[in-house]
Amino acid sequence: MQDGADWEKWPTYDAAELGFRDHWYPTVWAHQVGAKPVPVTVCGEKVVLVRDGDTVHGLHDRCPHRGVPLSLGRRQFPGTISCPYHGWTYDLTDGKLCAVITDGPDSPISGRVSVATYPVVERMGLLFVWIGTLAEGEEPPPVERDIPAELTDNAFVLGGRTEVRDGNWRFAAENGFDEGHAKYLHNTALWRLFKVMPTWNVTRIVEQDGWLVRVQDEVHWEAEFPGVGSFTNKRWWKRMPLPDRPGRNGDANPVIAGLDLPGFVSIRLPGILRVAYPQFVHYEWYVPVDADHVRYVQLMVRFETGAKALAFKAKYLAAIRWLFHGQFTAQDAWMVDVMDSPPERLYRPDLSLTAWRRHVEQAGLVLQPTAPRRGH
């Protein structure tokens, strides 16, 4: 049982209000960036996403001239974006000031100023932005480093949502990997209407392939609290998990469509959760926005193609999107918003939280400074 009143034991984690540099973070869907530039904030940095044909570019969303956001700008010339104020025009590929409309072709400042650029790639329909430091000419590592391996090596179909929610990203990540709450908080969720959830478990956390994995050594479906009452989620209309179905009843290594996933619920850096349901896998990304906001990206993936994939897509749009990615995770969003700690009093199931904090603490990550970085 942890009894830590504050986060002193995890000083890096305590300071990681805006997350960590040198990572790829998912933002909006690629189809959301059309003719109009789209501003996003990642780890406290203001980025404007600008489409140029099939490519989406990321630039610091601030014209160095007078500080006007480039996301308010115009697409004056191909391959560039122009600040709406004085027509300072930046090349989308390198951020260089390549023309200053209101200062003529011989403008002495042209070519001498640039805005920071952010590597952007599209994966699974999402635009991933690299937040990190690169030496002159240095390329960022492949985005695959920050995407679960099974999502880069297999065919699948997915449905998902990306949205900015209230609360710091660490509360969202802790809520995601938290062993304790789901069984109580979500027992009013429609998503679980026909499926029994346990009352309490005995859990271990193991590390496997870079993931922290919750392994359930015991699952208790009912409990009698002396002098208080009894509790169970069992109802006559609810189905118990079948013993041959993975995950639900605490299997350490569920096998889904041939994938050997290390456990029902796991988390990894820089803040990605995986929940392996019998037929599909749910992923959550907790992307730092600012101290009080987190971008919450949730994907539901089925590793199938053809008719089965199509059927899943229909099921996602008709049900999962509203029941699970809607009402169910809205209960999480509610808690992430009202949570107010430290100070805190931890309990036995919080070993999932402390394992996660320790994991982050020891990963040798580069803190994103909390004072907002301006200019270039």
Next chain:
Amino acid sequence: MQDGADWEKWPTYDAAELGFRDHWYPTVWAHQVGAKPVPVTVCGEKVVLVRDGDTVHGLHDRCPHRGVPLSLGRRQFPGTISCPYHGWTYDLTDGKLCAVITDGPDSPISGRVSVATYPVVERMGLLFVWIGTLAEGEEPPPVERDIPAELTDNAFVLGGRTEVRDGNWRFAAENGFDEGHAKYLHNTALWRLFKVMPTWNVTRIVEQDGWLVRVQDEVHWEAEFPGVGSFTNKRWWKRMPLPDRPGRNGDANPVIAGLDLPGFVSIRLPGILRVAYPQFVHYEWYVPVDADHVRYVQLMVRFETGAKALAFKAKYLAAIRWLFHGQFTAQDAWMVDVMDSPPERLYRPDLSLTAWRRHVEQAGLVLQPTAPRRGH
């Protein structure tokens, strides 16, 4: 004439932004606390009121685990409240953590954590909460200590309102006992439409039975200001107070239904005003909420039973509630909100304010600290 620019002369009062400890404060009506817990803030402390049958309990509105408000919780077992997040379940009588649903019956933390409890009693339909320090096993003094004696010894009927308003509680209290403003600010109030108010008075403040009492030595119904103009509240349609009616014309000791009340307007600690009208008595409580909000509880009491009481109740609901407890005191609320002092320049009638400040200063009260108190 006082001429104090700031509140240096009353350092305790100056620091009493959140009021004083070791007192009972009225909050919401008992009938407002039903199946759903109700959060209130008193003297800056967050309290959740939870009904259990005929009893309402008060607990610190913060689960020590992760800081989620217990007022968002569920009534899972009789006599307890459960945090909605992980089902930490607290005994309503002593605040002790008596079950942790998601950690099973052998949870080692169960019984080892508790939230602060607040004594709560119901009087006159209102829930009074004790804000103060009690030693282990110590009982708070009876709530009667903080209720005017005539309201504990007599039969009566009442109507009233309790609401949170903008402004600090001291501005509300000063406005209540202020001798100066009523005659001018309220001369547009419908409540006084048929009753003349004085233009100016000569007033003394005396102390009697723990109350500060305004005694009017002179009442002036009209005044001529040289070079400026004349002022009176007299109109052909307005009635002068009858000489045999108490209060209106400055009687020191009005006698209402056999009660010998010490004056028309009086105030006492920790912030209770009494206005003795000929037929009924109006009370106001100024309960500190936070630095910028005050709970304003107003009661209109008639010391009668039977048919007369019923008639009064009808009159209250039909008229007094809207004219006096509505429009009239809304004018006070307006001033309490816009008032911005110190600095201030006091004038002759402000002897009522300075008497009150001195009275508070010398009462040996325990200041509520202004930094919010968290955890347990």
Next chain:
Amino acid sequence: MQDGADWEKWPTYDAAELGFRDHWYPTVWAHQVGAKPVPVTVCGEKVVLVRDGDTVHGLHDRCPHRGVPLSLGRRQFPGTISCPYHGWTYDLTDGKLCAVITDGPDSPISGRVSVATYPVVERMGLLFVWIGTLAEGEEPPPVERDIPAELTDNAFVLGGRTEVRDGNWRFAAENGFDEGHAKYLHNTALWRLFKVMPTWNVTRIVEQDGWLVRVQDEVHWEAEFPGVGSFTNKRWWKRMPLPDRPGRNGDANPVIAGLDLPGFVSIRLPGILRVAYPQFVHYEWYVPVDADHVRYVQLMVRFETGAKALAFKAKYLAAIRWLFHGQFTAQDAWMVDVMDSPPERLYRPDLSLTAWRRHVEQAGLVLQPTAPRRGH
């Protein structure tokens, strides 16, 4: 080319968040101040404007008693205003407390307190308020000192608007005199729908009669930016400025209705812009309100009388008010609001900004202190 990252070179200007004292500033239209007092904030000072017949008086908008705004007050007696709370009554001419209704005619404080008064005069339908320090009995300089001379010596007709906008007054002033932006930002403005604007100019700033004047040595109507593209505002439906029309094509000294104005665009202290169109002259005042708001007064003036004046007034109300004083300057308001500098990177056309900053810096002005001044 200026390359200043911050405003260190202009320390007075940098500190002039609330502008400068000892000047007349326009506020609301005289007709907006009727029976009801009107509060305005000028250079951070709260002023209440009160009409008494043909005269409008300015008083500090705070009763020294308890800090209630006098703009909430009543007009109880002629030539005075009374605080709504206790009827403290102030003489509008000298701000002296001349009667205290609720303290009677012998009130000892009467005549011993006063609120600051602000000289107010009406010119061109606007109420100008003097913000500055005056010795006992000293008169402020004539308001004509702070109004362009041609507006005090000639007959004319005008239309205009006065409104409070987001952003500091310095951003508004800089945007006004800024040589660079109009040609790009406003090229979508309906006001310029039928008139070509240049692409870039070569400009000098000269000082003439207390005005800083933009003199355009070169005007370029199109430009080819190598590797980027070409830009021009020319369209088949747009008219080029006629060579014999002043201003449009950079004439140094346009002659309008016999006035010899020193250039197309000029600015002067304490923040007045003049744009000399061929047929009429546009003026803008940037009046400091608080750190984040500016009063933006825009006037369109035609120096004619009789039928021509009437025709202009009709044209103003039907078109100019909506196209120029509406949509066109709303584009400026947008930039003033989103601008966020320093830090900044200046470019060649910003010589207009730096000339203005230097001009302010060297003018020996009296800074308005940024801490709000309270009481009297």
